[in-house]
Amino acid sequence: MANKSVWSDNRFWQRTATWVTGFASVLLIWLTFDTSAQIAMGNDQDLQNKVTKRVPGPTVINYKITYEMSAKRGLEVPIIGGNDGKGNSLFQVKEKFFGRDDYSEDEARALLHLGKLGEQAKNCMDCHTLLGNGAYYAPDLTKAWLDPAWGPNGAMQALTGKNTREEAMAEFLQHPGQYPTHARMMPNLGITAKEAKGLVAFLKQMSSIDTNGFPRNFGKIKGAVNGK
Amino acid sequence: MASNHLTGIGSESKQLATWYFTFAAILFGAQLLFGLVAAIQYVMPGFLYGILDFSIARIIHINALVVWMVFAMFGSVYWLLPDETGIETVGIKIGKLLFWIFALAIVIVVLVFLFIQVGPASDTTIWFITEGREYIEAPRWADWGIVVVALGFVGNLFLTGMKGKQTGIVTVLMADMIAFAGLYLAGMFFTDNISVDQYWWWWVIHLWVEATWEVFVGAIAAYGLIKMIGAHRQVVEMWLWIEVAMLFGSGILGLGHHYFWIGTPEYWWEIGALFSALEPLPLVAMFVHVLYDWGKTQGAEMAKEHTDEYQAKSVITNKPAFTWFVLNAFGNFLGAGVWGFFHTLPQVNLYTHGTQFTAAHGHLAFFGAYATILVGMFYIAVQGTNGIKVLKSTKLSIWSTSLITGGMLVMTVALTIAGYVQVLVSRAQMGATWAGYFDGQSGVWFAQAMDWRLIAGVVVFTGFILLAIDLLTTGKNPVHKR
Numbered sequence: 001m002a003n004k005s006v007w008s009d010n011r012f013w014q015r016t017a018t019w020v021t022g023f024a025s026v027l028l029i030w031l032t033f034d035t036s037a038q039i040a041m042g043n044d045q046d047l048q049n050k051v052t053k054r055v056p057g058p059t060v061i062n063y064k065i066t067y068e069m070s071a072k073r074g075l076e077v078p079i080i081g082g083n084d085g086k087g088n089s090l091f092q093v094k095e096k097f098f099g100r101d102d103y104s105e106d107e108a109r110a111l112l113h114l115g116k117l118g119e120q121a122k123n124c125m126d127c128h129t130l131l132g133n134g135a136y137y138a139p140d141l142t143k144a145w146l147d148p149a150w151g152p153n154g155a156m157q158a159l160t161g162k163n164t165r166e167e168a169m170a171e172f173l174q175h176p177g178q179y180p181t182h183a184r185m186m187p188n189l190g191i192t193a194k195e196a197k198g199l200v201a202f203l204k205q206m207s208s209i210d211t212n213g214f215p216r217n218f219g220k221i222k223g224a225v226n227g228k
Numbered sequence: 229m230a231s232n233h234l235t236g237i238g239s240e241s242k243q244l245a246t247w248y249f250t251f252a253a254i255l256f257g258a259q260l261l262f263g264l265v266a267a268i269q270y271v272m273p274g275f276l277y278g279i280l281d282f283s284i285a286r287i288i289h290i291n292a293l294v295v296w297m298v299f300a301m302f303g304s305v306y307w308l309l310p311d312e313t314g315i316e317t318v319g320i321k322i323g324k325l326l327f328w329i330f331a332l333a334i335v336i337v338v339l340v341f342l343f344i345q346v347g348p349a350s351d352t353t354i355w356f357i358t359e360g361r362e363y364i365e366a367p368r369w370a371d372w373g374i375v376v377v378a379l380g381f382v383g384n385l386f387l388t389g390m391k392g393k394q395t396g397i398v399t400v401l402m403a404d405m406i407a408f409a410g411l412y413l414a415g416m417f418f419t420d421n422i423s424v425d426q427y428w429w430w431w432v433i434h435l436w437v438e439a440t441w442e443v444f445v446g447a448i449a450a451y452g453l454i455k456m457i458g459a460h461r462q463v464v465e466m467w468l469w470i471e472v473a474m475l476f477g478s479g480i481l482g483l484g485h486h487y488f489w490i491g492t493p494e495y496w497w498e499i500g501a502l503f504s505a506l507e508p509l510p511l512v513a514m515f516v517h518v519l520y521d522w523g524k525t526q527g528a529e530m531a532k533e534h535t536d537e538y539q540a541k542s543v544i545t546n547k548p549a550f551t552w553f554v555l556n557a558f559g560n561f562l563g564a565g566v567w568g569f570f571h572t573l574p575q576v577n578l579y580t581h582g583t584q585f586t587a588a589h590g591h592l593a594f595f596g597a598y599a600t601i602l603v604g605m606f607y608i609a610v611q612g613t614n615g616i617k618v619l620k621s622t623k624l625s626i627w628s629t630s631l632i633t634g635g636m637l638v639m640t641v642a643l644t645i646a647g648y649v650q651v652l653v654s655r656a657q658m659g660a661t662w663a664g665y666f667d668g669q670s671g672v673w674f675a676q677a678m679d680w681r682l683i684a685g686v687v688v689f690t691g692f693i694l695l696a697i698d699l700l701t702t703g704k705n706p707v708h709k710r
Contacts, residue, residue: 010396010462013469020473024480031499032427039423039491054491055423109420116420118349120360126283131426131490132582134362136650137270137282139665140582142489149662156662177278182666184273187281195349206422212497214489215660216578 044105047080050091054210056080058108061204064095067146067218075213097204098166098197114195115202122189130206132214138186143218145169145200145207155181169203170196241306241317242612244324248303249609251331252602253696255296258338260689262288267685270678284345287358287365288338293594294363295334300602301444302381305401307609308451309385313392319384326380333373337366354418361425363433364415371416378409396465400447400472408440423491430486437594438507438564439479445556445601446471449515452553452604456546458530459522467514474510482507488574489581497574504572508565511597515557546611547621548698551629552604559596559633567592567640579655584677585647592640603695610702618709624698631691639684646677 006012042053047060056078063081070077070087082090094101103111119125125134128141139147149156150165159179162168172179173196176186191199265285268275276285309317317323340357347353354360355368366374382405389398415432419425450468453459484500530543544550567589571580580586611619650668658664668674702708 008466010466010469013466013473014396014399017469017473017476021476021480024477028480028483031495035427035487035492035496036424038493039421039427041421041424054493055421058420113420114349116422116425117351117354117418119422120418121349121353121358122346123283123287123358123360123365125360125362126286126365127281129582130422133426133429133486133490134582135283135286136582136584136587137266137286139662140660143660144662147662182273182669184669185277187278187283189346190348192348198349202422209423209491211489211491212494214578214581215655217656217659219661220659 044108047091050089052080052089052210056205056208057105058112058201058205059103059105060208061097061108061111061201062094062101062103063091064093065146065204065208067143067207073213076216076218077210077213078208080208096164097201098164098170108201111198111201112205114198115200115205118191118195118199119202122191127186131209131211137184140215141203141206142209142211142215143207145204146219148219166197166200166204169200173199239310239316240320241310241323242609244317244320244327245303245305245307246609246613247324247327248299248306249606251327252296252299252303253606253699255292255299255334256599257692257696259289259292259296260685260692262286262292264682264685264689265289267678267682271675271682280342281345284341287341290363291341291365292338297441297594297598297602299330300605301441303609304448304602304605305381305385305405307605307612308397308448309388309392311455312395312398312451313388315388315392317384318387318391319380322380323384326377329373330377333370333377337370340367341365351418361415361429364429368416371412374412375409375416378412382406382409395461396468397447397450400443400450400468404440404443404447408436408444411435411440426490427487427492430483434483434486435480437597438482439476441598442475442479442511442560442564443472445560445597446475446510446514448601448605449553449556450518452549452601452608453515453518453522455608456550456553457522457544458526459518460526463521464518467517471510471514474506474513478503478506478509485572485574485577488577501573505569507572508561508569511565512557512561515553545617546607546619548619548625548629549604549607549611551621551625552600552607555629555633556596556600556604559592559600561596563589563592563594563596563640567644579651580647583647583650583655584643584674585651588640588643588647591643592636595636606699607702610699611708614703614708616702616708616710619702620707620709622698622702622705622707624694624701628691628694628698631694632688633691635684635687635691639681639688642677642680642684646674646681649674649677 039055041055041057042051043057044059046053046057060080066079067076068079068083068087072087077087080089080091082093084090124130127135127138129136130141132140132142148154150168156172157163157168160168160171162171170193173191174193175188177188262285265276265280266282266289269282269285306317306323344357347357357367358365359367385405386402389402411432414428446468450464453464454461481499482504484496485504487496487500527543571577571585571589607619649671653671654660654664654668658667
């Protein structure tokens with residue numbers, strides 16, 4: 001090639017590749033610092049001081065959690081301890097979790113730790129999705145804590161013969177084989193009563209994470225099939 | 229360059245490559261077999277219930293996938309190093325030892341997955357049974373084993389690259405493989421915070437399959453084009469650098485499309501949408517451009533010079549491998565590119581995230597972007613070790629390629645239809661609850677799609693058997709020119 005232009009020069013493209021990769025990497029690292037600060041888990045102090053965190057601390061299990069539309073953001077957000085009417089959490093309304101609403105930071109943290117370990121040790125993600133990631137063989141667990149099926153008039157409380165969400169969930173987790181809900185059944189994974197309590201705490205805390213409105217319209221059935 | 233490097237006879241590096249390829253092919257078979265088990269369970273939920281549950285079948289399906297590809301990638305590097313650098317790979321004895329350590333570790337991990345399956349909620353389980361994080365379930369002890377093996381491999385590559393001739397392809401591989409090995413460390417810690425967990429988990433998964441692996445494929449495609457049709461290195465490597473720029477330029481920040489809904493801030497919507505939308509661009513560019521440039525200059529000249537010979541016989545020295553490389557260029561574009569773009573915008577992804585749509589994309593992308601080119605490398609190795617000058621297509625190679633590719637396409641379409649049912653029924657209409665999920669799953673269209681997926685899976689597996697037979701019998705087949 002006699003009259004070589006820069007566009008067919010390998011050195012030029014090598015340098016371009018290096019600079020582009022370097023620039024993208026630096027930008028990613030910078031964004032990672034920002035995101036890491038925003039998704040660091042909160043603590044009990046934050047909840048007491050009514051500070052909304054993207055990932056609330058473990059003692060969020062002491063509070064009532066709902067998932068409601070925020071007019072300001074145009075999507076559904078987790079509401080902790082009551083809604084101020086504008087889609088912000090009040091951090092006031094408590095809710096009993098296995099009979100108590102006064103778990104200390106340490107107690108709640110230990111429960112969450114056990115639950116997260118259990119979630120990994122039982123390979124939950126290889127059937128279910130968490131925050132939408134995982135396998136697609138079983139329902140998404142992102143907001144499972146808020147699922148009407150486990151609520152006061154839900155099928156699962158009736159099926160397990162329990163009176164609260166957490167007890168129904170814990171019972172099901174320990175003996176899934178006894179409660180066949182569909183042709184597709186969850187297998188028995190040797191989950192103990194203690195582990196089940198941890199797992200339910202983990203699920204409750206996960207439902208309080210701000211997922212930018214995922215999943216949309218959770219628990220609000222639309223259309224004709226089941227809409228009455 | 230000694231001729232034994234070209235033929236593969238007498239090169240220890242190439243011998244080691246064939247070990248890697250052989251083990252990779254076995255794991256490939258295991259991947260398909262356990263995929264079939266999981267596919268049967270979608271159709272007949274009682275199948276092996278309580279013995280080999282879906283979660284376990286799927287763990288082996290996806291981990292065998294990742295590991296066979298890593299093995300075949302290591303094998304590809306050991307194969308091409310003597311050709312590229314002109315010398316025998318440095319530290320090959322350690323390389324061989326590491327192969328056996330790696331293979332043994334994989335066997336132990338798989339046996340534990342199969343027979344122990346789950347453990348109590350404790351650190352011991354995380355260290356010795358399963359880490360329970362999709363794709364990288366391997367327990368922590370195995371993680372450290374993988375780090376040691378990867379370091380040894382990168383060491384071999386760097387020492388050889390620095391001692392011998394450092395071509396553009398080798399330079400790209402050196403930079404790429406160190407990132408590939410280093411990124412694995414991002415997946416080796418435990419946290420109670422599921423958002424932080426998934427943030428770093430995606431560093432491993434995404435920055436592997438949508439950045440470093442893609443660049444790896446670019447380097448292999450470049451090597452293959454030079455090797456199989458004698459394309460000019462100058463042209464090939466220029467396009468390789470352009471591809472590296474485009475792949476890393478879009479792929480690194482394209483990571484943002486996994487950060488829409490895991491607790492991370494809203495700004496990832498814009499970043500993820502923009503950069504991941506650019507990801508398909510480079511996927512087909514290099515191959516098409518090189519072929520175009522090659523056809524315009526070299527191919528035309530060669531045709532003129534050797535009218536008789538080249539019109540009677542193709543200029544392609546390895547037909548089956550070249551077929552798989554072409555399938556790679558387009559499979560990558562279609563599976564990773566088009567099927568990825570379908571659901572990469574947050575407005576769409578809000579409804580498609582975590583449905584069979586993702587599975588459709590995952591299947592065609594892993595096949596199109598990686599399985600194809602690695603099978604192509606199997607054929608290049610078979611050609612080299614048997615001292616074959618021109619490897620022709622055989623009935624078996626044509627049938628196996630057609631069955632595998634056709635099966636994968638049908639499977640992808642079936643999963644896409646299943647995904648639509650989920651998006652419409654489970655998500656848009658029913659709001660993603662437990663009841664909504666099962667309403668979607670029991671829909672007729674969903675159930676039929678799962679039947680078709682299973683049929684397609686059987687077709688792919690049949691194709692794999694034919695592929696294995698073809699690869700094993702090539703050495704004795706008299707049709708190939710020696």
